[in-house]
Amino acid sequence: MMVTNDRSILERLSTTEQGFPCVLSISDEPPQTRILLEVSSELCWFRGHFPGQPVLPGIVQLHWAILVSRVLYGFESVPLEIKRLKFKKVIVPPRTLELVVSQKGEHEVLFSFSSLGDRNSEGQIVFLDQK
DSSP states (O other): SSSSSOOOHHHHHHHHHHTTTTTEEEEEETTTEEEEEEEOOGGGGGGGTTTOOOOOOOHHHHHHHHHHHHHHOOOOOOOOEEEEEEEEEEEOSEEEEEEEEEEETTTTEEEEEEEEEEEEEEEEESSSSOO
C-alpha cells in the first residue's frame, strides 16, 4: 500500500534530484504503481557512458527504483539487500521508460523497468526499516 497520496512528491523528483528523469505520468493500480519517465540524452548519467553510444547504467536504474520506493512507501534507511537483480536489455536515450513498483511484505519492494514492450531490468529491494 502506498504511504503517500501526494503524487507531486514523485513529480518533484524530476526537479530536485539531480539526474532524475522527467515524470510523465503516475498511475496507481494496486498493488502496483506505474510511473512513466522521459529519459533524455541530456541526463548526466550518459556523459562518458559511452561516447557515441550512450547507455543508462544499471546502477542508475537501481538508484531510481530506490528513490521512488523511499518516496512511495516511506522507507528511511538505505537498502539492506538487493535480490534477483537482472538487467535484460540495454536502455539507450531518448526513451520513455515505465517503472513499476509494488511493495512485497513490510520491508520489500519489487521493481521493473520496461520500454518498447520489453523488460529492461527488474529486482527486489529489501529495506531495513519502514517509517
